Amino acid sequence: MSATPVAPLPDGVDPAWLPPSALRALGARRVRVSGEGPLVATVRGEVAAATAEHGGSLVTEGPVDLALVCAPGDPDGEAFVVRRDGTTTSVTATGGAGLLHGLHHVVRLGEAAFSGRWEPRRHAPRRAIRMLDHWDNVDVHPVMGQVERGYAGGSIFYADGAVRADLGRVAAYARLLGSIGINRVCLNNVNVHRTEARLLTDLLPDVVRLAGVFRPQGVRVHLSVSFAAPMTLGGLPTTDPLDRGVQEWWASTTAAVYAAIPDFGGYVVKADSEGQPGPFASGRDHADGANLLARALAPFGGTVFWRAFVYDHRQDWRDRSTDRARAAHDHFTPLDGGFDENVVLQVKFGPVDFQVREPVSPVVAAMPRTRLAVEFQVTQEYTGQQKHVCYLVPQWSEVLGFRPHGDGDAVAEIAHGVVAVSNVGDDPFWTGHPLAQANLFGFGRLAWDDRLAPEAVLDEWIGLTFADPAVRAPLHEVMDGSWLTYERCTAPLGVGFMVRPGHHYGPDVDGYEYTQWGTYHFADRDGVGVDRTRATGTGFTGQYPAPWRDLYESVRTCPDELLLFFHHVPYGHVLRSGTTVIQHVYDTHFAGHEEVARTARTWGALRGRVPDRTFDRVTELLAEQLRCATEWRDQVNTYFWRKSGVPDERGRRIW
Numbered sequence: 253m254s255a256t257p258v259a260p261l262p263d264g265v266d267p268a269w270l271p272p273s274a275l276r277a278l279g280a281r282r283v284r285v286s287g288e289g290p291l292v293a294t295v296r297g298e299v300a301a302a303t304a305e306h307g308g309s310l311v312t313e314g315p316v317d318l319a320l321v322c323a324p325g326d327p328d329g330e331a332f333v334v335r336r337d338g339t340t341t342s343v344t345a346t347g348g349a350g351l352l353h354g355l356h357h358v359v360r361l362g363e364a365a366f367s368g369r370w371e372p373r374r375h376a377p378r379r380a381i382r383m384l385d386h387w388d389n390v391d392v393h394p395v396m397g398q399v400e401r402g403y404a405g406g407s408i409f410y411a412d413g414a415v416r417a418d419l420g421r422v423a424a425y426a427r428l429l430g431s432i433g434i435n436r437v438c439l440n441n442v443n444v445h446r447t448e449a450r451l452l453t454d455l456l457p458d459v460v461r462l463a464g465v466f467r468p469q470g471v472r473v474h475l476s477v478s479f480a481a482p483m484t485l486g487g488l489p490t491t492d493p494l495d496r497g498v499q500e501w502w503a504s505t506t507a508a509v510y511a512a513i514p515d516f517g518g519y520v521v522k523a524d525s526e527g528q529p530g531p532f533a534s535g536r537d538h539a540d541g542a543n544l545l546a547r548a549l550a551p552f553g554g555t556v557f558w559r560a561f562v563y564d565h566r567q568d569w570r571d572r573s574t575d576r577a578r579a580a581h582d583h584f585t586p587l588d589g590g591f592d593e594n595v596v597l598q599v600k601f602g603p604v605d606f607q608v609r610e611p612v613s614p615v616v617a618a619m620p621r622t623r624l625a626v627e628f629q630v631t632q633e634y635t636g637q638q639k640h641v642c643y644l645v646p647q648w649s650e651v652l653g654f655r656p657h658g659d660g661d662a663v664a665e666i667a668h669g670v671v672a673v674s675n676v677g678d679d680p681f682w683t684g685h686p687l688a689q690a691n692l693f694g695f696g697r698l699a700w701d702d703r704l705a706p707e708a709v710l711d712e713w714i715g716l717t718f719a720d721p722a723v724r725a726p727l728h729e730v731m732d733g734s735w736l737t738y739e740r741c742t743a744p745l746g747v748g749f750m751v752r753p754g755h756h757y758g759p760d761v762d763g764y765e766y767t768q769w770g771t772y773h774f775a776d777r778d779g780v781g782v783d784r785t786r787a788t789g790t791g792f793t794g795q796y797p798a799p800w801r802d803l804y805e806s807v808r809t810c811p812d813e814l815l816l817f818f819h820h821v822p823y824g825h826v827l828r829s830g831t832t833v834i835q836h837v838y839d840t841h842f843a844g845h846e847e848v849a850r851t852a853r854t855w856g857a858l859r860g861r862v863p864d865r866t867f868d869r870v871t872e873l874l875a876e877q878l879r880c881a882t883e884w885r886d887q888v889n890t891y892f893w894r895k896s897g898v899p900d901e902r903g904r905r906i907w
Contacts, residue, residue: 253288253312255296256468259423266681266866268428268689269716272305277362278318278355279306287322291348294430294468295320295355316340317366318358322351330435330470331376332357341365349435349470353377353700356431360712381596381625381669382699383436383474383557384429385520390414390440390447390455400441401631403638404677404684409439413447415458422465425676430469432696437471437674442522442559444478451475452505453485456512463513472517474557479521479541480529481505492534493544502548510552518554519545520598525562538562538583539590546592557625557671558591560584560599560615567770572783575790576770577603577817580615589621598625598671601651603792604771607748608635608647608739611804611814614795616663617656623668626651630691631675634749635738637757638675638684640877641851642738643731645694645706652702658799664702670695685873686866687731689717707732720861729854737851739813740844741884744837746817747773747781750888758880759887773816775895779823780833781816793818812836823896837892838900841885848874848881 261267272279279302285295299320300310308317318341325346332345332354343354357375358365387400388407398406408421416422429437439462440448451459452475463473482488482501492498509516523530523541531541542558549556563579580603591597597619602610606629616624628648635642652664664670672695676682683689693713697704710731714724742759743750749771752760764771773780783789785805793805803809804818812827823834831839852874859867890907893899900906 253285253296254293255300256290256293257297258301259420259427261424262420264680265421265424266686266689268682269693269713270428270431271717271719272302273719274716275302275359276306277365278358279303279308281308281317281366282311282315283308283318283320284311284313284316285320287348287351289322289327289348290468291352291470292322295322295348295351298355319343320351320355322346322348330433331374333372333374334358334370335372336366336368336370338369341370352430352470353433356433359431360716362715377433377700378664378702379667379669379699381436381555381671382434382696383438383625383669383671384434384630384674384695385438385442385476385627385671386674387441387443387631388439389445390451391445393445396441396443399677400443401629401633401673402675402677403631404675404682404688405679406677408676408678409462415455415461419461419465421678422462425682426466426469426471428682428692429466429471429696432693433700434696435470435472436474436517437466438474438476438520438557440476442476442520443526443528444476444522446484448476449478449481449485452477452481452509456509459509460512463516467515472515473513474517474520475509476520476522477545478529479523479531490534491529491531493531493536493540494534499544499547502544506545506548506552506554510554514552516552516554518549518556518594520557520559521545522559522561525559526565530562537587537590539587542595542597543590543592546595550592550594553594555594555596557596557598559627560597561605564770566768569766569768569772572774573790574770575782575784575792577784577792578790578795579603580613581618581795584615584622585618587622588619591622593623596623596625596668598627600627601648604748606634607746608735608742609746609813609817610748611746611800611817612651612654612656612663614656614797616666617797618795624666625669625671626663626667628670628672628695630672630695632688632691633756634751635735636877636880638688639757639873640738640880641685641687641730641734641874642691643687643694643706643710643734644691645698645709646732647735648695648698649702649704649706652698656800657797662702670699672699681866681869686870687727689713690731718862723858723861726854726858730851733847734851737844737847740840741848741881742844742888743773744816744840744888745781745812745833746814748817749773759884761888761891774820775892777895777897779821779825780892780895781820782818783820784818789820823892823898834892834896834898835901838889838902838904838906841889842904845878845881845885848878852878 329347330349332350345351390410486501524532545556560580690713784792
């Protein structure tokens with residue numbers, strides 16, 4: 253019975269939520285692993301390492317404390333059954349992936365896995381697709397760097413224009429993903445540049461190496477591909493999806509990929525968006541484009557993830573009839589039912605761009621005959637860029653629990669999968685900010701089961717990551733409400749953006765106000781907000797089904813937190829909370845700053861209870877967060893005081 257050794261963690265790299273102490277309860281027991289296959293070998297290797305570290309034993313016979321059994325059945329099965337009878341805890345699965353998930357379920361339980369009596373309980377993922385997209389470039393891009401919207405250093409996959417020779421760091425990362433149930437990963441940027449395009453052809457042997465590292469953790473690899481590849485790589489004169497030569501090029505190229513990587517997952521495509529090529533150039537629609545790739549992948553069981561992030565990025569700011577929020581719905585809903593079965597339409601959770609507060613995209617409710625995946629952004633582009641504490645699992649939980657038809661299915665029940673933009677780099681802490689590891693962990697756990705409470709997910713992460721149980725309460729104080737704190741510090745009431753153009757870090761209230769990007773707040777001397785009503789605005793509210801179309805249409809019923817996303821209102825408009833819009837702006841920005849200062853004090857009291865280098869890094873970043881919160885408070889409050897002429901009723905200093 254083979255065992256895959258646990259890859260040693262590279263020197264200086266943080267173990268994240270799998271330090272040796274996290275496996276202490278399991279490693280101190282007698283454990284038997286039964287079954288065969290590559291993932292069972294991974295489980296056996298984990299148990300061997302844990303028992304060697306903590307004094308237990310990996311045995312093949314006799315009484316055991318833990319039995320991990322892979323019984324013959326569905327080799328692709330991800331479910332497992334846990335029970336405890338007498339003194340033995342058992343995990344049974346019909347596939348190696350299920351056994352791996354069951355192992356990590358026991359790890360998360362710790363000592364609780366080995367006490368009491370439990371009736372058999374089946375655990376299975378709620379979503380078949382649980383995927384991370386890496387926006388990594390093989391070469392260092394002159395504008396976006398090596399990882400576009402990456403805030404934790406360079407790529408763990410690529411260095412010096414090629415896949416890294418040493419993939420030890422990738423193996424450690426794959427182990428982290430396997431432990432939280434991620435089952436797919438896309439290896440390169442959706443904005444496919446010249447070198448990344450070649451991963452599909454002459455650089456494919458390097459993709460084979462990466463696939464071999466992810467495979468033992470049950471993770472299939474995908475590639476982002478350029479729609480222009482038949483021209484740029486194949487020398488064809490067209491990319492028309494209805495052209496026979498184009499179809500044959502994709503079919504033969506895809507067949508070569510599967511000959512090299514039989515379990516290859518498929519393609520991710522950003523087309524006709526922000527300058528990326530697509531089917532519009534040939535007069536075709538997105539169903540034509542997606543189905544071209546889907547039919548090349550279908551013989552091998554592959555999937556094409558077609559991003560719905562398509563909009564006019566050269567908007568005239570003078571034209572208030574054009575609304576970026578409408579774009580995905582306008583482009584894609586007429587195509588519902590026109591996509592092949594192995595197409596997954598990848599829809600950003602909100603209609604604009606991963607803002608700290610947006611309504612749920614109306615596309616989710618509008619395409620019942622199309623497989624959808626909801627896309628989140630673990631990397632914190634608009635939520636502090638991993639320099640700030642911002643625990644995002646409450647936001648994602650809120651989105652997945654939203655019911656687009658009122659009493660109907662929640663987003664999590666409509667979506668076929670969940671996808672997120674990864675937040676790791678070659679930083680020693682993986683995510684730059686040590687506490688941002690909780691977002692990566694939390695995404696995996698919520699993707700597995702959207703019903704998990706964000707606080708419980710945070711408990712799991714804290715318990716695995718930090719040996720001292722006394723840190724739990726302070727870390728909850730630091731992290732539980734950090735998403736709402738970040739919202740209070742930044743753009744108010746759902747209006748969005750107000751960030752520095754380009755890099756998107758720090759305040760710039762008018763930074764995008766007169767640009768081509770379609771992200772406006774329309775503040776004037778009398779009021780602020782975007783009129784997206786059917787009665788007088790862009791009509792965006794009409795893209796929602798009842799009851800939301802009418803609830804958002806009226807200022808009387810629109811939720812306060814989304815008011816300025818849907819309405820342009822006077823500064824004196826009284827919110828449902830009882831305060832005016834202008835006073836809400838002042839109060840929240842002062843409060844957000846105070847909350848960040850309190851967070852820094854709470855963290856400061858943990859000196860000696862967390863590893864020194866973790867303490868020092870977080871302390872440094874909290875100082876930066878407080879500096880940035882000061883800028884947000886002063887710039888936003890000053891802007892609106894000067895715009896409106898309405899003073900703060902509490903008389904606080906505004907510049």
